[in-house]
Amino acid sequence: MKRSTDSMISRRRFLGGAAGAAAAFTIVPRQVLGGVGFTPPSEQPTRAVIGCGGMGTGHIKSINTEARLLAVCDVDEAHLSAGVKNAQAGGNADVKGYKDWREVIDRADIDIIHIPTPPHWHALMSIAAAQAGKDIWCEKPMSRTIYEGEKVVEAVQRNGRIFRLNTWFRFEGGFYGMKTAVKPIKKLVQSGMLGWPLTVTLNSFTGFAWKLGTWSGKTNLQPQPVPAGLDYDMWLGPAPYKPYHPHRVHQSFRGYWDYDGGGLGDMGQHYLDPTQYLLDKDNESPISVEVDTPPQHYDAVIPWRRVELKYADGCKIVLDGEDREKEAPFISGPGGKVYPGMRTDPVDLVKKLEAFPEPEPQMTRFLEAVKTRKKFALNEQNGHRSATLINMSKIAVQLGRSLNFDPVKQRFVDDEEANRLVQQPMRGPWHL
Amino acid sequence: MKLIAALLTFAMVTSVCFAESVSELVAQIPVKDSSAETALAAKLMAGGPAALKELCAGLVPLGTEKKDDTQTRDAISALVRYVGRKDGEADRAVLARALAESLATASDWEIRTFLVNRLQEAGHDESVAALEPLLADEKVGLHAAAALERVGTPAAIAALEKSLPAATGGRRVAIVKSLAMLRAAGAAEEIRKSAADDDKALRMTALWALANLGDASARDLLVKALQVEKLGLLDKTRLYDWTILDARRLAEAGKKQDAAAICAGLLDDSGDAHPRNVRIAAARSLVEIQGQAALEALLPLVQRGDVQFRVAVLDALARAPREEITPALVGRLKSVAQPEVKADLLAALAKRGDVTARAAIMNATRDADPSVRVAALNALVLLGREEAIPLLIERITTDTDATVVAKPAAEMLARMPGEKPLAAAGDALAAAPVKSKVALLELLAARAAHGQSAAVLKQAADGDLVVRLAALRAMEKVAGSQDLPRLIELALAAKDAGEESSAVKAAVAASIQLPEAGDRTAAWVVALRKAQGGKRAALERGLAKLGGAAALGIVVEDLKSSDKVAREGAIGALAEWQDDAAVAPLLAAAKSGDAAQQVTAIRGVVQVLKNSTTLSNAERVAAYSHAMAIAARPEERKMILGALANERGQDAFDLAAGALELPGVQAEASLAVIKIALPAGKGQAGLKGPTVVAALKKAIPACPDGGLKADAERYLTTLDRAK
Incomplete structure (x- = not known):
């Protein structure tokens, strides 16, 4: 059988060489190079997973598995060992384990970096990956502060990288209480039948529970010995040094402001990213955030009661942490309401939708985005905007007061204390 | 009188304030909400510096057995929030001074850390003197550097600069980092001393800092650092990144030529001269620095076949504000041969949203390459939907590539809001070839284009069965009640079973449009007077979807027909009847009919009962x-x-x-x-x-x-x- 040199397309060429943008994903028939049902390693994009606990297990076992997993990394030896085992069990025989993520990014043979670490590392690792020419699959929330998000956007775009966030509801899956994909809801909003402006209410009754109790922190944590095998200093990284306590790390870190922001951090981007998309606010931010919350602890996240984000055109997103609004629709507008399960008032709105155009298609295959360099549906730009909803809400909750926001400058208006939380200094030597 | 009232009020307020000691106030924590916290913080503030220092003295070192100072820490946090309010500057200064004085006397490192972190939130110049000595503290130094970085005033910068010469190890790294973040150009000379340090963290931080400061030494130092052998990928690309950062700082300082020269020097793609993403970053920075002047250097490079470079650079050009960029991209579109380059140029022109490119884009909709044609259509739609309609219709109806061009063109048209695209599709039907007709009919069906039902109905009489079927399927979505007689006619005239079934379904859809349920079967009843055999059976199956007493009467009567086909048709229709009025006749038919009729009837009974919403359980x-x-x-x-x-x-x-x-x-x-x-x-x-x-x-x-x-x-x- 003749094998032309043109058809011997390497992984590097696959990822950006001369092959046409519209070319099929697998360019050389698999059976020619590697047998039926097998993609030769030379053609397969490669990846590494930094952070093997929690969501890291999912990234190792079941996310983006079309790419070959070459490296896993964790600062906890127990997690790392489990990560290596999981990777090997998934058929990645040559996977290597690392304790220092910088060594992973140093590997020239890795194309895609997965970042399922706690959020205080997301920006630093994303930026380093972008600087090293890698594409990025980052866990949500995208960033811990608005400034970090800005710097990720800058690094990703300057280096021409493909970035996706690990939440998917804007393009697939049942959107929690709506029990339908976001697409028909988007179509309904886009049809104009609901009128404008719209109010979106996110609480347990509309199917969007905030898990505030689950992700609360503990106050007065007393120092405890750092367990053998955990590099606690590296776990903290850019976060201010605080004595070790097991509740700070691993499965409960979201309860502490230094690393995340409680239920807002866990569920916020799952809920708010599709909501921004529905409201056509992918390139905008709210102009104010109002809060009702018990006073927050300086370290531990305490459940808040209500957050209301308001846009310049009057659209609102209500985060109802206490489930006060039992009868609230998911979306309400002057022309109609949409309830969980896609029930509508008037009842025939969904039927009437037939006559309206479908929403614009989205790029939903990550490896195709990597190949063609087209932006992924949920990318650094709109991901940063939806993370901003979380990050501005967190600041208002921490300060216990309502704030005005400049959506262009992405800073609070006339509130220096709030803006100090927008850009928080990292613990040296870490910087963006 | 007024004076007495004022004095009384003052006395009441002060008596309330001083009636509660600091410990009593702290004991009220936790409070329920912000207003309660504000009231509590106001009372603590009213106690003045002494009360605030007394409060700070209540902090307990972590690990102290059986002592929990959560309330004290919460009280201090409450005060920080309280003084951050709009008119809180005077209180803020009092609190910051109290925190700073408490810092000077606190002996435990963690308590000092806690106080430093609060000054990071609320401190200004009054805090600097207390923070500065802590920069030399092994445990608190990094926190102090972060606090001074956040205070960020000239006094804070001066304190960091003053501490830098004596600082070593991690604290020196932290101070260098903070000074760079604050763009403290005055610190450059001292930072330069660390640019070749053996400590990698310090050396790399110093190099980044000098780049971020736009220091004159940065470029040479970075070039030298890049020449080190066995440089890891991350270190190497970071050094490149900081080289480009240095260029951007130079441009900000007005030295655009020097800045552009640095970026241009990184564009070389021969061999492995520079990593691809570095070339991309250099190119994008060059666009930022030079605008359209960068085109000359960049446009030839985008044609070299590297998709990553091409897409990223064209994206940068698409975002660049200068008007001259659009004609340059248009010029390149005309001269370039590679379809993939043309497609990306069209995408860039679309992103620019500049209508002056429309003529060139329209021209590209007739390019020899299908991927270019579809890219042009996409661009045209982004530039203005309505103007794109005629060309979309043209591609749908005339393009030789149905999959790559005509189908996406139809999808683009279907996604356009309003009636204009639908009217255009309806108008185009008559002259379109078969495949295009089907695409247009599917489009009209997908949008339930009731306004185009007449145009669609005409196609139901087309000479080609494929078109007729597509038209009838579309009529299911677009038919109005006015179309009912013609659809029944078509059902009666159909020679193909599929066509007959589609026509009946479309007629049912048309009937349902009539507001009065009683009117929906009238045309069917009239038609049934003449219909015989299989045609009669087909119409009765349609009636089953509509129901009603008159229709049921006709169908039940047919159960007694001497025509076997009519009998079977009637029993089939009853088995699909949409309401439970059919149960009794079905049971009767099951009892009296032959074996085959019995099977159909019993199955019909079960189906109708399953769907019944009106019959009781009994x-x-x-x-x-x-x-x-x-x-x-x-x-x-x-x-x-x-x-x-x-x-x-x-x-x-x-x-x-x-x-x-x-x-x-x-x-x-x-x-x-x-x-x-x-x-x-x-x-x-x-x-x-x-x-x-x-x-x-x-x-x-x-x-x-x-x-x-x-x-x-x-x-x-x-x-x-x-x-």
């Missing part, structure tokens, strides 16, 4: 009982028992239990017996009594569902216990 069970008595074959009995299992009550149970003895249906009967007998969720108790126990004991061994069997055994145990 009525349904009675109907199942009749059907069971008539059914001669196990197949129909199984079907009845399957439906019966979803009913409740003793009658349903008895009917199912009676079937346990019938041959060939034991499994279905046992399933029905168990499902009916067992409790069904909250508030629905299970059946009881000796007959139930006896039937369950018979049913359980025959039950094919393991889970259900186990449930039944458990339930039976409770019945046995209750005896």
